[in-house]
Amino acid sequence: MRADRPSFEDVYRDYLGRIYAYVRAQVGSSADAEDITAQVFMNAYQAYDRFEPRMSTPAAWLFRIARNATLDHFRAHGRRERLRRTIEQQPVHAEDPAGMAEDRMQYRALLAHVAHLSERQRDAISLRHSGLSFEEVGTLMSCSEDAAKMLYHRALKALRDAVAGEARMSDAQHE
Amino acid sequence: MPSMSDNEDLELEALQRQLDDAFETTRPRRGFEDELWLRMQARRPWWNRLRDAASAFAGSIWEAPAVPLGVVAVLLIVVVGVGVLSSALRPNVESPTSLSEGAGSRYQGDQAYFGRLPSPQLHPGLVDHARSPAAAQGPSQPEFLGAADLYFGPANLTWAGTFSSSTIAAPVYRYVEPSADQSKALLGPLASASGMTVSISSSAPELPREPVWTVVASGAAVPSGSDPGVTANTFLAAHNLLPTWPDEVSVQAVGGQARVQFLRGFSLPDGGVAYLVNWNGERYGIEVDISGGRLVATGPLPLGLDEASYRLISNEKAAQLAVSSAPASSAAIQPVPTIRLDRVELVYALAISGGQGYYEPAYLFSGSFQYSGHTFVKRVLVPLVDPSLRSS
Structure with missing residues (x-):
């Protein structure tokens, strides 16, 4: 009996954008995000024969690969150094020289804040807003569903504080 | 609160x-x-x-x-x-086109890829409205019928021809729009030659047309001789303007006027040549008009081209698209004619977008029909790059 496995191209087309957004939120740089996303799908392509649809959804399977690739990236490059260079050389609003819509710029800024959270908080936010259930987030992060929920809500508050802190700094500079 | x-x-x-x-x-x-x-x-x-x-x-x-x-x-x-x-x-040759093949299976691995491509298309609104000699002698002719008796309006189309090959292998070529200085440099000393007027035009995406040079010469600058083909060839050779691509020479002469065309072709992996067509579906390249000791030559700048392989649709799919394609013009003959498309030619057509021009393989389908006692031709251009790899 043939397994009910979608074609890899379908999986690729369906998930490329979401995986990219997840990685982008992790690394804060579109160039790095492209490199890592490419690596994710290269790895996934090679391993697709071993993907078992009855054991996992394509989303959970791909995000696991993406998470591992991102961690490898940080191990290889040094997260702090990478972030510092990213922020110094690529201010969030300078990536679109033609002037993107204001909300797009706000989203970029928001993702830059996500990239500054602790590793687990960053992961919880990124996985959850990439469309995964708390159960899937917990599985990927090796914790229970409830623990994933708590982690996510703490991350959300930390993110809110970071955004508010920047707003206060910006206001003080303008006064 | x-x-x-x-x-x-x-x-x-x-x-x-x-x-x-x-x-x-x-x-x-x-x-x-x-x-x-x-x-x-x-x-x-x-x-x-x-x-x-x-x-x-x-x-x-x-x-x-x-x-x-x-x-x-x-x-x-x-x-x-x-x-x-x-x-x-x-x-290095693509495998035969087949609808059943998986997406991407026909890409050439290590070659460049240009991203999604603009679609070449015919532009009947740009047809020269001068009537053809045959049509001008006949009864009243609808204004939308332009030169060369072409009809671009609605029609009931069927496909009744055969393809010369069951497989298609044709790369896409790209040029990058040169700056004014780069264009001048490409023409070398000719750009500042005395005794001739030399001008350069950048790409015209709305036609579309690639960057072209135009040379106007007269008097001693025009080689003497009675054979316009030889005159044109001698002139172009003297100024290093002869085609650097495969070409076919066409000579038309009426009275003291002559037009010599060096029709541009692109080499195909199987050794054949596919010719470049313009917005009417007419072949073009370098044109040399000779009249009364005056010579006007125009041709594409000799730009370097990048090459990339794209997944192409099959012959069957191309034929389906040809008969179901929307008319390029809404100006219609009534009643809507029924036309058998019975000829097809692999051609190249230009599309320009974002400061880059793309020479893309396409099938030019054609068929003729009678209207008001005259024979008119219907042409349909079907780009061969898979629609999923095109942006429009």
């Missing part, structure tokens, strides 16, 4: 919505999806491609129980063997 807790909840909810929007709208740059798919295909081991092809073949006949397994095995061996031999003998 909301409590502190209510306010916090509202803040967090707003933040969640922003995060949803941020993740939803953060996507890779345009073209990245196809570029990455290309790279992945290129890295696949050949035995995997072979296995997929065999699987697809087996799958297609799996539901025919009357086919003995032995026959299936023999067929598989033949198909795989032919495929291997074909690959070995033609390593």
Whole structure:
């Protein structure tokens, strides 16, 4: 009996954008995000024969690969150094020289804040807003569903504080 | 009045919505999806491609129980063997187009990829409205029928021709729009030659037309001789303007006027040539008009071209698209004519976008019909690059 496995191209087309957004939120740089996303799908392509649809959804399977690739990236490059260079050389609003819509710029800024959270908080936010259930987030992060929920809500508050802190700094500079 | 807790909840909810929007709208740059798919295909081991092809073949006949397994095995061996031999003998040529092939399987691994391509198309609004001699002698003619008796309006189309080849292999070529200084440099000393007027025009995307040079010469600058073909050839050779691409020479002479055309072609992997057509579907290249000791020559700047392979649609799909295509013009003959498209030619057509021009393979279908006592021609251009790899 043939397994009910979608074609890899379908999986690729369906998930490329979401995986990219997840990685982008992790690394804060579109160039790095492209490199890592490419690596994710290269790895996934090679391993697709071993993907078992009855054991996992394509989303959970791909995000696991993406998470591992991102961690490898940080191990290889040094997260702090990478972030510092990213922020110094690529201010969030300078990536679109033609002037993107204001909300797009706000989203970029928001993702830059996500990239500054602790590793687990960053992961919880990124996985959850990439469309995964708390159960899937917990599985990927090796914790229970409830623990994933708590982690996510703490991350959300930390993110809110970071955004508010920047707003206060910006206001003080303008006064 | 909301409590502190209510306010916090509202803040967090707003933040969640922003995060949803941020993740939803953060996507890779345009073209990245196809570029990455290309790279992945290129890295696949050949035995995997072979296995997929065999699987697809087996799958297609799996539901025919009357086919003995032995026959299936023999067929598989033949198909795989032919495929291997074909690959070995033609390593740089695309495999035959087939609708059943998996997406991306026809990409050339290590070659450049230009991202999604603009679509070349015919532009009947740009037809020269001068009447053809034949049409001008006839009864009243609808104004939308331009030169060369072309009709671009609605029609009931059928396909009744044959393709010269069951396979299509034709790369896409790209040029990058040169700056004014680069254009001048490409013409060398001619750009500042005395006794002649030399001008350069940049690309005209609306036609479309690539960057062209135009030279006007008269008097001693025009080679003497009675054969316009020889005159044109001598003039172009003297100024290093002869085609650097495959060409076919066409000479038309009426009275003291002559037009010599060096029609531009593109080499195909199978050794053939496909000619470039303009917005009317007419071949073009370098044109030299000679009249009364005056010579006007115009031709494309000799730009360097990048080359890339794209997945192409099959002949069958192209024919389907030809008969179902929307008319290039709404100006219609009544009643709407029924036309049998019975000729097809592999051509190249230009499309320009973002400061780059793309010479893309296309099929030019054509068929003729009678209207008001005259024969008119219907042309349909079908770009061959897979629609999923085109931006428009």
